[in-house]
Amino acid sequence: xxxxxxxxxxxxxxxxxxxxxxxxxxxxxxxxxxxxxxxxxxxxxxxxxxxxxxxxxxxxxxxxxxxxxxxxxxxxxxxxxxxxxxxxxxxxxxxxxxxxxxxxxxxxxxxxxxxxxxxxxxxxxxxxxxxxxxxxxxxxxxxxxxxxxxxxxxxxxxxxxxxxxxxxxxxxxxxxxxxxxxxxxxxxxxxx
Amino acid sequence: xxxxxxxxxxxxxxxxxxxxxxxxxxxxxxxxxxxxxxxxxxxxxxxxxxxxxxxxxxxxxxxxxxxxxxxxxxxxxxxxxxxxxxxxxxxxxxxxxxxxxxxxxxxxxxxxxxxxxxxxxxxxxxxxxxxxxxxxxxxx
Numbered sequence: 001x002x003x004x005x006x007x008x009x010x011x012x013x014x015x016x017x018x019x020x021x022x023x024x025x026x027x028x029x030x031x032x033x034x035x036x037x038x039x040x041x042x043x044x045x046x047x048x049x050x051x052x053x054x055x056x057x058x059x060x061x062x063x064x065x066x067x068x069x070x071x072x073x074x075x076x077x078x079x080x081x082x083x084x085x086x087x088x089x090x091x092x093x094x095x096x097x098x099x100x101x102x103x104x105x106x107x108x109x110x111x112x113x114x115x116x117x118x119x120x121x122x123x124x125x126x127x128x129x130x131x132x133x134x135x136x137x138x139x140x141x142x143x144x145x146x147x148x149x150x151x152x153x154x155x156x157x158x159x160x161x162x163x164x165x166x167x168x169x170x171x172x173x174x175x176x177x178x179x180x181x182x183x184x185x186x187x188x189x190x191x192x
Numbered sequence: 193x194x195x196x197x198x199x200x201x202x203x204x205x206x207x208x209x210x211x212x213x214x215x216x217x218x219x220x221x222x223x224x225x226x227x228x229x230x231x232x233x234x235x236x237x238x239x240x241x242x243x244x245x246x247x248x249x250x251x252x253x254x255x256x257x258x259x260x261x262x263x264x265x266x267x268x269x270x271x272x273x274x275x276x277x278x279x280x281x282x283x284x285x286x287x288x289x290x291x292x293x294x295x296x297x298x299x300x301x302x303x304x305x306x307x308x309x310x311x312x313x314x315x316x317x318x319x320x321x322x323x324x325x326x327x328x329x330x331x332x
């Protein structure tokens with residue numbers, strides 16, 4: 001018999017080594033979650049709607065990483081893209097959440113606990129800039145009603161009807177990384 | 193001795209390496225049975241559910257703009273598409289999507305939302321049961 005056979009620790013050592021290999025991705029995920037936010041949320045690089053303009057001017061980018069609340073991703077994301085909370089003001093998000101049973105022609109109601117959690121998350125991460133307000137008195141319910149959106153997309157009017165774009169709510173038609181929250185200039189590809 | 197440790201070591205590794213299988217609270221048949229209870233309690237002379245009636249209901253527009261099939265397609269085993277946003281919708285038929293009709297809360301939520309969108313009212317237990325009976329007849 002070889003010596004190794006007498007050393008009963010070997011199999012355990014091999015087992016532990018194999019286990020540690022399988023656990024590497026899990027550790028990597030943990031490292032990602034360094035902002036101290038809930039682990040049930042998904043990492044998402046959200047940028048304010050006016051970041052592009054600032055970048056063009058050579059200003060400091062205010063893009064930041066935001067963990068999108070898991071419930072928001074689930075409830076809102078089952079019907080449409082999860083729009084970055086910073087695209088609307090707190091006042092607008094409150095109004096959106098108050099009218100979920102008639103949400104742009106659809107019943108999107110959620111239970112009270114989910115509504116509270118999602119509403120809090122949206123309000124806490126909402127824009128504080130005046131540019132996200134609508135031109136009228138009422139708070140903007142659509143991102144496309146805000147002054148910054150209209151200003152940023154002022155040359156795009158002819159594009160909304162393009163079948164590849166379909167509507168101005170379809171960010172990903174041109175903002176190729178919109179789904180992951182990036183609206184950077186270099187990620188824009190307008191269909192020709 | 194060596195074999196004993198090796199086997200136990202391997203066991204630990206294989207258990208740790210197993211992908212976590214989703215645990216469903218209920219099966220579609222459980223959901224159907226619950227709907228049957230509701231229907232039996234609310235419909236006079238309840239005759240059971242009908243897959244044929246469910247299919248007709250699923251594909252009809254009920255006087256509005258949409259039918260269930262507008263988003264879930266005429267073949268609910270296929271991936272659907274939100275009629276307004278184009279967002280892909282996972283197949284609705286349990287044969288094509290094991291997660292469907294396994295969570296009563298979710299079932300209730302979506303019936304409420306979608307019946308309001310399609311019929312502008314909530315659906316009756318009879319209608320829900322007919323639709324589920326139809327969906328359960330669909331093979332991939």
